Amino acid sequence: MEHECTCSTKFADVDDLRPLEEIIERYGSEKGALIPLLQEAQDAYGYLDEKIMREIAKRAGYQFSQVFGVATFFAQFRLKPIGEYLIKVCHGTACHVAGATQITDEVANQLGIKEGETTPDNKFTLESVMCLGACALAPIMVVGDDTHGKLKPTSIKKVLKHYAGPSGSQASEGDDAE
Amino acid sequence: MSGNGNGHAYKVVLGYGTCGIAAGATAVKEALEQEVESGGYDVDLDIAGCMGLCFKEPVVEIFDRDGCSVVYGDITAKKVPQLLEEHVGKGQVIEDWVVKKSEDPNACDGDFLANQLRVVLRNCGKINPESIEEYIEIGGYEAARKALTSMTPEEVIDEVSTSGIRGRGGAGFPTGTKWGFARKSPGDEKYLICNADEGDPGAFMDRSVLEGDPHTVLEGMILAGFAIGARQGYIYCRAEYPLALKRLDIAIEECHQKGFLGENIFGSDWSFDVKVKKGAGAFVCGEETAMMASIEGQRGMPKPRPPFPANSGLWGKPTNINNVETFAAIPWIIAEGGEKYADIGTEKSKGTKVFCLAGKVRRTGLAEVPMGYTLRQVIFDVGGGIAGGREFKAVQMGGPSGGCLPAEKLDTQVDYDQITAAGAIIGSGGMIVADNRTCMVDLARYFLSFTQDESCGKCTPCRIGTKRMLEILERICEGKGEPEDIEKLQILAGDIKDASLCALGGTAPNPVLTTLRYFKDEYEDHILNHKCAAGSCPALITLYIDAETCTGCAACVKVCPTDAITGEKKEPHVIDAEACIRCKMCLSRCPSESIIAE
C-alpha cells in the first residue's frame, strides 16, 4: 500500500535517543556502516540534528568530522527539520525539458514558500531533486511516498489539496490520473 | 508461458512499476481488487513490472486460457468495471483501449513493441517480480545452475567473451575481458559490485529491470561471482528507487530460502551472497572508485586509477563492477550461448541495448533494440516521432557526459563507435528528444549546472572549471553574452577534459562542445541578436497574445503574478511587455494556445 502511516508524530524528538540506540545496536561494528546509520537516523528523526550526529560519532566510534563530512557530502542528508510532507520536484533532463521550472514555481506559489523552505504550519517542505526514474511521464513530483506524473502547472493545486487536510487525514487517492 | 499459468478463465496483470504508479496504477489496483471480488469474476489478479509502454500507463494485460493476451493502455479506476464486464464477463475486447493484441502485433501502438528485440527486458512486464516461482517457471536460475554444476569459471568467462557484450554502464568496456582481469588477480577475497546508481538523469532502464525482473540481475551476479571468484556481492542502488530496493530485498530473501544464495549454491561447493547498499544521493558515486569509497562508509570521492578495481578495489581487494543491464544480459548469454548474442548487432557492438525514450517523443518508454538500428528507427519507428506534430530538433544521448545530435545525424547507427564519432555517447542509454521549443544553449547550461553541482570538489579543473563555464552559459542565456564567450568556452572545455581526475569532469564539457558543434548559430543568436528562437530563455523572449485565436476567457489574467495581462471579457487580451516578467505561467493555462513566446 502506498499510504501507510501518516500520523502527525512521524518523527522522533531529538531529545529521545532510544531510536538511535536501537539503530546503532543493529549495525554493531559492521564495516562501512556509517552511511546506513545516518540514513536510518534521518528516517527516524526526519533530519540530522547536530546532537544526533555527535551521538553517532561517540557511540559508533567515529570522529565527529568524519560524520559531519559524510552528512554534508551526500545530497540526501538534511541538517534542518522538514514538514510532514516532503515535496520533491524532479529537475532531471526529461522533466527540465518538459517544464519542471514551471512546476516548482507553481508549487512555490501555491504554498507561499521558496525552494528549500517549509510552510509555517510544518505541512510541506519543497525540494528539487535529480531524476526520479519516471522520465517517460515527465514532469514528475513526489509528495511523501506518492509519485505524481504528467503534471501541468494547472494540476498542482489539486495534487496539493489532496494532502492539505489536518495532519494524518490524507484524503484517499482518487482517480486523479489523466 | 503456456496458457495463463493457472486454472482461472483469465489472468489480469497490472503494470506496477514506478511509472505505472506515477500514472495512477494504485487506484487501478484497488479498483481491480474490489471489482473482481464484488463481480465474482473467475480471474487471477497479478502484478508485473514496467513493460516499457510508459506512454500508455497504467497498463493492464489480460491473458486467456490459451495464453493469448490483450494489452490495454490508459486504464483508470473508472474504466475498470467496464473492462472486467466486457472482456472478462462477455469475452469482448474493448478495441478503443487496446495497445496490443498477441495475434496482431501491429495493432494501434503495437509497433512500439514490434520493432524491438528483448533480451534484457525479456521478462519485464511479464512476470510478477515479487515471485521467484514465476521466474523459475520460465527457466530462471537454469543458467546459474548449469554453470555452477557443469562449467568451470573460465568457461563462463569464455562464453561471455564470445558474446562480445560490452559494459552497459557507459564506458562500453568488454565484460569478458574485465572478468578475466578480476579472475586472474591474485587473492582469495574478492568482491563483486552491481552498479545500480543510475545517476544519469533521463535514464531509467536499470530501475525498470530491478523493479520488473530483479532475479535476472541476481542470477547474473551469481554467474559473475562464480566466474571471477567473489563470494560477496553488493548492489549499490540509489535511494530514489524505493520500489527497486524493496523488490531486491524480497528477491534476495526468496533466493536465501531456495538456497540460490548462501552456502553451497545448487548443491555445488560454491558460496555467494549479496547485500544491498542504498545510495545517499551523489551522482559521482556512479563512478566506480567513488562508489567503493561510499560502500566503505566514506565520502564518495573518486581516486586516480590505476590501481584499477580488478587489482585493488573494495577494502583494497580485487573487485569487479558491472552495471545492472550488463548483469541482466548474462543469464541469457549463458543459457542461449555467447554466439547467439554475438549474432545480434554490429561488428564492434554486439547484442541489444535498452534505450529510454523521453522528452518530446510521442511514445515514451523503454526501447530495447539490436545495436546497429539507426537513431531514426529508434525515435521514429519505435518512438513514433515527435509529439504534438512538432519538428525534431535534436536527441540528447548519454546525459551529462554525452551530447546532442541534430537531424542530419538521424541515420547514424546505434553502435558505441559510430555514436561517439558523431559527437555523443551511448552512455547509459538515455535518449531525450528535443523539438523546436527546446533551446540548445539552455540545455547545455542545464547540464553544466548539473555537473557543477555534482562535482565532488576534489580536483580543481572540475570544481572551478565547470563553474566558470556555467557562469558564461548563464550570462549567454541572460542576453549578456559576449562574442568572445564561444572561444572561451572551447578553451575551458579543452582544459577541463585534459586535466580532470575522473570522467565526471573529463566528460562534463561534452554537452557544451556538441551543441557548439551542431547548434553554434543558436549561441550566436543569443549573443549577437539577443534572441532565443526556441522561445525558452526568459530574458530573451517576449510573450504576446494572438488576437485572432484568443477567446478572452481570462484564464491567463488569474495566474499572472504581475497583473500584466488585461482585456475585456470575451475580447482578445493583451500582455503589457513592461510589466511581464516572462514567467510563462500563462502559457500552460491558455486553452486556445494563443500565448506565444518568441
Ligand SMILES: Cc1cc2nc3c(=O)[nH]c(=O)nc-3n(C[C@H](O)[C@H](O)[C@H](O)COP(=O)(O)O)c2cc1C
Ligand atoms: C561520474 C560517473 C558516473 C557514473 N555513473 C554510473 C551509473 O550511474 N551507473 C553505471 O552503471 N555506471 C556509471 N558509471 C560508470 C562506472 O564507473 C563503471 O564504468 C560501470 O559501472 C562499469 O560497468 P559496466 O562495465 O557493466 O559498464 C559512471 C562513471 C562516471 C565517471
Ligand code: FES
Ligand atoms: S528526469 Fe524527471 S523522472 Fe527522470
